[in-house]
Amino acid sequence: MSSCEFESLEKSLESHLPEAELAEMKRILYGKETKKLALPACAVEAAFKRDFELKGYSFEAAQEQLRMPRRIRVGLIQHRIVLPTDVPVVINAMHNRVGEMVKVAAMCGVNIICFQETWTMPFAFCTREKEPWTEFAESAEEGNTTLFCQELAKKYNMVVVSPILEREQLQSTLWNTAVVISNSGNVLGKSRKNHIPRIGDFNESTYYMEGNTGHTVFQTQFGKIAVNICYGRHHPLNWFMYSMNGAEIIFNPSATVGALSEPMWPIEARNAAIANHCFTCAINRVGTELFKSEFTSGDGRKVMWLGSRTPGLSRTRDGLLVVEMDLNLNRQISDKWSFKMTGRHAEYAEELTKAVRHDFRPSIVKE
Template sequence: MSACRLDSLEKCLESHLPEPELAEVRRILFGKETPKLDLPECAIEAANEQDFELKGYMFDAKKEELRPPRRIRVGLIQHHIVLATENHILDQINAMHSRVGEMVKVAAMCGVNIVCFQETWTMPFAFCTREKEPWTEFAESAEVGNTTRFCQELAKKYNMVVISPILEREALHNTLWNTAVVISNSGNVLGKSRKNHIPRIGDFNESTYYMEGDTGHTVFQTQFGKIAVNICYGRHHPLNWFMYSMNGAEIIFNPSATVGDLSEPMWPIEARNAAIANHCFTCAINRVGTENFQNEFTSGDGKKAHHDFGHFYGSSYVAAPDGSRTPGLSRTRDGLLVVEMDLNLNQQISDKWSFKMTGRYPMYAEELSKAVRHDFKPNIVKE
């Protein structure tokens, strides 16, 4: 079977393992079982009509004597581009708005409080073609752009926080950024978070288009909890997750665009590791499909010129601080993952494992301050 045709790891296991072994494999792979979430029949029917996968799971926490539960629902949306890359730019954007708008409508039926889209969701992931035109024309204002206004309407209509990762054009200096716009359920733009780490690996050499972000590790206080957005390549940097957590993030979203040959073995591990290490929930979102471009491009790696980056493998999932995680969405289909979580679990697991309390941060800070100096000498003892 072609790798891009494998629907999901979970379905493969279900097809080949008897139930007793399957349950044990699930425990090892995914941690404590995440029960399925009962979703409204109207939402299931709408997802079927719109031809996208709909899954729901839940993470619970122990009942406490002093604090009531803090249950909220997040929605992760992964999708193909709707129109081929040679179509008119505005047509591509409008088609994407229409598609995702229908999926958000279903998320609202499922009671979602916070929805997050994939990285630069309004466009093909063209940043590695080395072409500036026409792809930079997709860039919009984070504050008043067409896509932000579209998301503001969704947020107000459905009383939902919307995380909208776009290609941002900052008009004052005419600079481009890879940016996630965070829109409150009131419809107001709460702020933005720019991509902290820019890949320079294989096809994914994106510094031609934008540089490392300048918004630091911003955390947004919403009605439904404190959230942060760690865009794509930042998931490979443990300290990046850590700093969002240090600023109080209870949920860290990781909107991404990554292909199988490059990163798939790392995908199920990194966001889960971050949830464990930082006593918070993490949400990993990846696009799906193979996006073809009219002009061939190379990566300077000696390989033949090509028209695509490979298969974007979806597999979006949510991980909890106790080490458990949901099964992923499909590797091949558009999908909406709805996850109910009790944010009290963060403190409960922190009290149990105490990674934050036992961290030696002053020692790390002192040694890091030395390590970044040009005259740094490693602390190595030799015979």
């Protein structure tokens, strides 16, 4: 069986395990079961017609005495590219496809939607080619794609997180950036990818540098959100600092390959949610993208650019995941587990400040 035929972990477990064992397995692998969310028939039908997967789940918090529930719905979109990589650049190529998926998200009552990393283009940063790929770069504030997202935001009263390849107009610098658009249609701001991979062909640092927007959190009508782009998921301090700035939901739009890091996907975002008492939402693109200059990974083996998975969605099909979450859950979990309160952050600030000095002497005991 090739790995592209393996549709999802859940499907495989569900088709083979006896019921009681399945329940215990799911408890160990996934924790408390998330309830399925009933989605409107019109949305289910529209997703079927447009050939993408649609799934819904909900996280419930306990009823509190003083705070009303803060139930909101988040939508996560994964999709393949729609044009082959050898046709001329079309900036709007993906707009239609994603537009129809957002329409379905709106039917499902989604308040905040997040697209995959550099969603408007093939993920070409692992090739040796710069042209024509950098032509997909746009202004975060005034580019076509931002204008398109502003329309969606206003039309559906939805916060839109739109990760693009950004060209900063003044210096023509490229960045890997998520544009955050308020449900009013205004650009709330942007968050640039903080950590850039330098792994074999995933040496994206020839395209853009480490972001300079720090760990900004965006206060939206539906909660405080932040965007940790792709490789930043490997850095626990990155998640942590978004959380220290108050993020209730941290999005992690990615573009990566199953053969390279798939075993880490179920671990890193979940670990960040556990450690920081917040929601984390991970997205990866799907599909196969072929490039003219076939490329190799850093270790000389060929890389398979294969379909990849978000938890709960197929590893191979376009899809929309709708998640209802009561943001009250964050504080409830924090009050119970106290990882922030017991975090001794001041001590770490001191230790880390010493540890980053060039003349740092590590605390090592020898005989």
